[in-house]
Structure formats: C-alpha cells, structure tokens
Amino acid sequence: MYIPTYDDMLAAHTRIKPYIRQTPVRTSDYLNDLTGAQLFFKCENFQEPGAFKVRGASNAVFGLTEAQAKKGVATHSSGNHASCLSYAAMLRGIPCNVVMPRTAPQAKKDTVRRYGGVITECEPSTSSREETFAKVQAATGGDFVHPYNDPRVIAGQGTCAREFIEQTDGLDMVVAPIGGGGMISGTCLTLSTLAPETRVIAAEPEAADDAYRSFKAGHIIADDSPKSIADGLLVPLKDLTWHFVSNHVSEIYTASEQEIIDAMKLAWKHLRVVMEPSSAVPLACVLKNPEAFKANRVGLIITGGNVDLDKLPWMKG
Amino acid sequence: MYIPTYDDMLAAHTRIKPYIRQTPVRTSDYLNDLTGAQLFFKCENFQEPGAFKVRGASNAVFGLTEAQAKKGVATHSSGNHASCLSYAAMLRGIPCNVVMPRTAPQAKKDTVRRYGGVITECEPSTSSREETFAKVQAATGGDFVHPYNDPRVIAGQGTCAREFIEQTDGLDMVVAPIGGGGMISGTCLTLSTLAPETRVIAAEPEAADDAYRSFKAGHIIADDSPKSIADGLLVPLKDLTWHFVSNHVSEIYTASEQEIIDAMKLAWKHLRVVMEPSSAVPLACVLKNPEAFKANRVGLIITGGNVDLDKLPWMKG
Numbered sequence: 362m363y364i365p366t367y368d369d370m371l372a373a374h375t376r377i378k379p380y381i382r383q384t385p386v387r388t389s390d391y392l393n394d395l396t397g398a399q400l401f402f403k404c405e406n407f408q409e410p411g412a413f414k415v416r417g418a419s420n421a422v423f424g425l426t427e428a429q430a431k432k433g434v435a436t437h438s439s440g441n442h443a444s445c446l447s448y449a450a451m452l453r454g455i456p457c458n459v460v461m462p463r464t465a466p467q468a469k470k471d472t473v474r475r476y477g478g479v480i481t482e483c484e485p486s487t488s489s490r491e492e493t494f495a496k497v498q499a500a501t502g503g504d505f506v507h508p509y510n511d512p513r514v515i516a517g518q519g520t521c522a523r524e525f526i527e528q529t530d531g532l533d534m535v536v537a538p539i540g541g542g543g544m545i546s547g548t549c550l551t552l553s554t555l556a557p558e559t560r561v562i563a564a565e566p567e568a569a570d571d572a573y574r575s576f577k578a579g580h581i582i583a584d585d586s587p588k589s590i591a592d593g594l595l596v597p598l599k600d601l602t603w604h605f606v607s608n609h610v611s612e613i614y615t616a617s618e619q620e621i622i623d624a625m626k627l628a629w630k631h632l633r634v635v636m637e638p639s640s641a642v643p644l645a646c647v648l649k650n651p652e653a654f655k656a657n658r659v660g661l662i663i664t665g666g667n668v669d670l671d672k673l674p675w676m677k678g
Numbered sequence: 679m680y681i682p683t684y685d686d687m688l689a690a691h692t693r694i695k696p697y698i699r700q701t702p703v704r705t706s707d708y709l710n711d712l713t714g715a716q717l718f719f720k721c722e723n724f725q726e727p728g729a730f731k732v733r734g735a736s737n738a739v740f741g742l743t744e745a746q747a748k749k750g751v752a753t754h755s756s757g758n759h760a761s762c763l764s765y766a767a768m769l770r771g772i773p774c775n776v777v778m779p780r781t782a783p784q785a786k787k788d789t790v791r792r793y794g795g796v797i798t799e800c801e802p803s804t805s806s807r808e809e810t811f812a813k814v815q816a817a818t819g820g821d822f823v824h825p826y827n828d829p830r831v832i833a834g835q836g837t838c839a840r841e842f843i844e845q846t847d848g849l850d851m852v853v854a855p856i857g858g859g860g861m862i863s864g865t866c867l868t869l870s871t872l873a874p875e876t877r878v879i880a881a882e883p884e885a886a887d888d889a890y891r892s893f894k895a896g897h898i899i900a901d902d903s904p905k906s907i908a909d910g911l912l913v914p915l916k917d918l919t920w921h922f923v924s925n926h927v928s929e930i931y932t933a934s935e936q937e938i939i940d941a942m943k944l945a946w947k948h949l950r951v952v953m954e955p956s957s958a959v960p961l962a963c964v965l966k967n968p969e970a971f972k973a974n975r976v977g978l979i980i981t982g983g984n985v986d987l988d989k990l991p992w993m994k995g
Contacts, residue, residue: 385702390726391792406950409707468947475708626987630785633723633952633983666950670943676993 362600365512367554370519370547377419377517380452382408384521386528387663389631396647397655401532402628403525406636406666410448410472412441413521413544413664414508420517421506422449430455435503437461437483437494440469441593441665442508447478458501460494462486466592468669486586487597509543510599518547525660526556533657536643538664539563539572539613540594542602548662549609560611564646566591567615572598576606576613590618590674593639593665612653616645622674624648628663635666638674679917682829684871687836687864694736694834697769699725701838703845704980706948713964714972718849719945720842723953723983727765727789729758730838730861730981731825737834738823739766747772752820754778754800754811757786758910758982759825764795775818777811779803783909785986803903804914826860827916835864840872842977849876850974853960855981856880856889856930857911859919865979866926877928881963883908884932889915893923893930907935907991910956910982929970933962939991941965945980952983955991 387402405413422434433456436446443459450457457478461470462485473480483493498505507514521544522535535552537544545563552559565572569587575598583597598606616624625641627648628634643661647654704719722730739751750773753763760776767774774795778787779802790797800810815822824831838861839852852869854861862880869876882889886904892915900914915923933941942958944965945951960978964971 387724407704411950629952629987633728635946635950635952670946670990670992673987673990673993675987676990 363512364601364604365516365550367550369512369516370523370551373420373516374520374523376423377416377520380419380423380449381415383524384408386525387632387634391631396651398647399658400647401529401658401660402632403521403660403662404634405521406634406640406663410444410476411665411667412445413518413662414442414445415448416520417514417517417543417547418442418445418506419449421511421513422446422453422455424513425504429504433457433501433503434506435459435498435501436506436508437490438508440465441667443478444469444472444476444667446506447473447476450478451476456501456503458497458503460490460497462490466667466669468667472667487583488585508596509541509546510601512601514543515546515550515601518544519551521662522548522551523555526559529658529660531556531658532559532660534560534562534654535660535662536562536564536647537662538591538594538639538642539565540639541596542572542598542606544662544664545610546602546605549605553609561609563606563610563613564643565613565615566594566621566642567617569595570615572606573613573615575603576610591621591639591642593637594642614646614650616642616649620645620649626675634663635668636663637665637668640664680829681918681921682833682867684867686829686833687840687868690737690833691837691840693740694733694837697736697740697766698732700841701725703842704949704951708948713968715964716975717964718846718975718977719949720838720977720979721951722838723951723957723980727761727793728982728984729762730835730979731759731762732765733837734831734834734860734864735759735762735823736766738828738830739763739770739772741830742821746821750774750818750820751823752776752815752818753823753825754807755825757782758984760795761786761789761793761984763823764790764793767795768793773818773820775814775820777807777814779807783984783986785984789984804900805902825913826858826863827918829918831860832863832867832918835861836868838979839865839868843873843876846975846977848873848975849977851877851879851971852977852979853879853881853964854979855908855911855956855959856882857956858913859889859915859923861979861981862927863919863922866922870926878926880923880927880930881959882930882932883911883938883959884934886912887932889923890930890932892920893927908938908956908959910954911959931963931967933959933966937962937966943992951980952985953980954982954985957981
C-alpha cells in the first residue's frame, strides 16, 4: 500500500491546474449568526463537472503514460467520480468505462454520457458493483481509477484543502462529508503538513454511518447497500482512506436524513448555491453540534452540485 | 433632474465597499458550447441580501447626513430593493419603511423583516403602490430612496459593471434584465466611460415588455400591473433611467415566460447557482437569439437569488 505524500499533492496540483477551477469561497452573515461560528464554504460544486472529484480524476488521467492512456480508464462510482473521470478522460481524449448503480440519479448518468463515458449498470450494492466492474475491466483493459482508495486520487483531492487554506488565511477546522473517505483523506494529507493545527472533521449520514462506527471501533466496518438521501456517501472506507481517517481525523459527526434535507434547503436559501444532499451533511452536523464549532473559523467543503432539479427532497410527490 | 456621472459611480464604490461583496464570476463550458458564445455570469445573487440592489441602497444610506439619517429611509419596491435597503439601513442602524405589493414572494417579505424593515402592503399596481407610499412617507419623514429612479441608486448599481470589466479583462457585451432600469442605467453609466466599446443589452419578459416598446417608440410607455414570473421586472421606466436606456442601450430582447423558466432551470443545473426568474431573462434572450451573441464575450448579470424554494416554477402543483 503506497501512502501518498504532501509532495504528491503538490505535484498533483501542478498537473491538474489547467483542468480544474480554483473554486470560490462563499460566506453568509446569516449562517454565521445562526451558528455562532465563522463559516467558509468551498464551492467545489462549481467545478465544470459539478464536483471536487475532478481533482483526483484529473490527477490520475493526466499522470498516465501514453501507452497506458491508449487503453483508457475504468471505474465504479456512485456518481460524481464517474462523471469527473469521464470529463478528465474526455479532456485527454481517451476512453472511460464506468460501472454505476442503476439507482444513481438520472442527472449523474446524463453527465457521464455527456462526457463520453460508457456506463455499465449494476445493482446498488458493493458486491454487485465489484463483480460487474471486474467483467468490464477485463474486457477493456482500462486503468482502474478507484473512486477513493487510490493514492493518485487522494493526492488530487488534497489540492482542495490547499486552496481553501490560502483563500481563507487559515481555519480552525475543516468539515467534509465522508463516504469512502477520499476527500477527507486528501484533506488530512494536506493539512497535516500545511496546517497541522487545523482539525479535520468528517460528517456522515446516520443512515450510512459505517465510517462513524469504524472510527469508534478502531477498525473498518463496511455495510452492504446502506440507504441515504446523501447518495454520494454510501460506500465503505478502504485501507488507504482508513489510514488517514484513523490517524488524522479529530471527530466524526452524523446527521439524520431530515437534518440533511433541512441543511440543504437552508444552504440553497442563504448561500444561493445548488448543492447535492451529500454536501449538506457538514452544515447539518454544525447546526446539530453548535458547541463544538462556536467561535471557530470553520471551513465546509461543498463537494458537489449534481441534483435532479425535478425531485428536490423538500418537495412533496 | 440630476444625471449621475462616472465620478459619482467611483465615489459610490469607495463608499459602499465595506458593505458589499465583490461577487465572483461564474463560467460554464457547457453553456458556452450550447450558445457558441463565451459567457460570464456575475453572481450578484451572492450579495448578503441576495441581490445587486444592495449596491445602490448602500450608496444612498451611507451617503445620508447624520441629521437625515435619524429619520431613516423609505421606499416602495417589488422586493429586492426593499430587502437591500432594509439591510443597508440595519448596517447603519437607522429605520427603514417599505411599501410592498401583497403579492410579493413570501421569501422577499421575510428577508425585509429579518433586516428590521417595516412593511406596509399595497395592491400589485403602480398606482396603489405610489398612493400607499405617499401616506407612509408623510407619517415617517424617511428619506425616499426610489428603487431605481434616483441618481444615488444608479451610481451604486454602476459599481457592478466596474468590477465585471476588471474581473473579465473586458467584454463585448453586457446583458442585464430590465424592469425599472436601475441596473441597466448603472451599467450604461459605467461602461460609456470605462469600456465604451462594450455594448449594453437589456433583457425583458415579453409579458412585461414596456421597456422594449418604449425603446422602439422613442418615449416611455408605462403599463399598470403587468404580470410575469420575473417579479422583479414589473415596474416602468422613469425619466432618469429612460435617459440612460434611450442614449446608451444597444438593443432590448424579450423572452416568453416558458423561455425564462427553461433558462432558469438550465442555469441552476449547469452554473449551480440559485437565481430568481428575473435573473434568467438575459440567458433566455441569449439562447433565443444565438446569432446576436455568437463568438462574443458576453457578460450576464445574475441580479438576484431570492426565490421561494417551495414553489419552483418548473415543479407541478
């Protein structure tokens, strides 16, 4: 197991800069008053394909040798990694095959196809996903870019925290959603060197709280097919991300489905940015645990903005 | 009639800088490909009270003498000017009275009250609004800050175009929505000196196209109580804004209600920003008239983001 280093993150940032956006940081006096904290929201939903995952995906795609690149890339993903890998592959002009759960939001499938990604559908469980993927990879020979348990991907995601610290002149804490742990791991990788005083806090849906239970138990606990509105956070930790979570994360908080929906709507209203449910989990956790964040400078990563605008979770029917 | 000057805009910018945000500019490769133009979106919806009108309102409020300020300010508005004037008055700690149509979106009324503005409701017609306002102003003695036909307000709105040109290194055209014409007038004021080669184009709902008809006729045509989903654009031109529109605007385009809704949804999806229907009219007009914009660097002003998230226009029921 190769553990990516701070230098890998710096190299990733140089490599991917032409292909990503330095996303802006939003603030809201209203949300600051409400929480008693000073909140900074890093708008990764403003990446062209709508999610931070373009960072790790671009680092993997543009790090391939020419020989490797000809066979393209392949992955399985609950959504945003798939579209971001397709996007990066399109920019380099190489093939991209993705295995996606058939239940993934239509908006995410559309995005993958728009970027030229070829989708093979699987059942919404880890086991079905891995089985289907093995077949696809055997058929195509594409380089496997895991959505999070890949040092190239973690180094790429870590570039977000670097920008965030520079844009805010420092933070007491960074809160990011946790699913498989790619963004959290990249954040730990970067901050443990760049800003070791900044605590890294993970935010997870109660309904898919395997990272929380792993963190408390001291070893990886993986659930098969948990369900949450935060559809980007349903995958389990793996060895690489567990390394970062177990060594560098200060705390994991969880939020209920309703708390996630309420936080999402509140953010849409006051930040006026379109974020997906997964991205609302950090704000939900801050609202639920005000004492833990009060009077701190808190960075929250808005990880993605790919939602089905016809099926917003606070609308009836 | 005092016509504000470029120096008034510069003075306004210095005066209001502590109270406004320099809002970011968003781009979307997807929307560029779709239109064949290079589009830049200035996110005035990211102002704390959610609209560009905080610029003009702050310029008026912070330009008052101490003696004037004690009596506060008063206005009538279809929504965003009311909340932005209340916000600026709150920052200075002075009273703000506003007359609003009873049909204004609940979200806009809530915002005014959150900022300490006192609302008196009127019928949704220009005549009822002016009559009610006369009573309120007589009772309070507040300084009347007209939502657009006021040189302080126009000079304030003009600061947006100044930032926009600096942030983009120049534009071939700027497209902004037109209702009473405050933003368009401020844009004309600034660009006619700063970037006289940049054309100013107004975008208006077909269902409330009095500015379009005025522009073609060569004199102000005012409608009483037009109806459009673009609820920020229902008021008529006045002498000051007519001065700028008739002298500096290159063209006015109109879009149907459905075209506005479609453009709004498209922008939410691809820019991932929450904009109100009025703010989608420029994109609707660009999509409707591709030949007029193709191959140009086009700036579009997202004027506001105060929408009722429970009543999105593309949702049934």
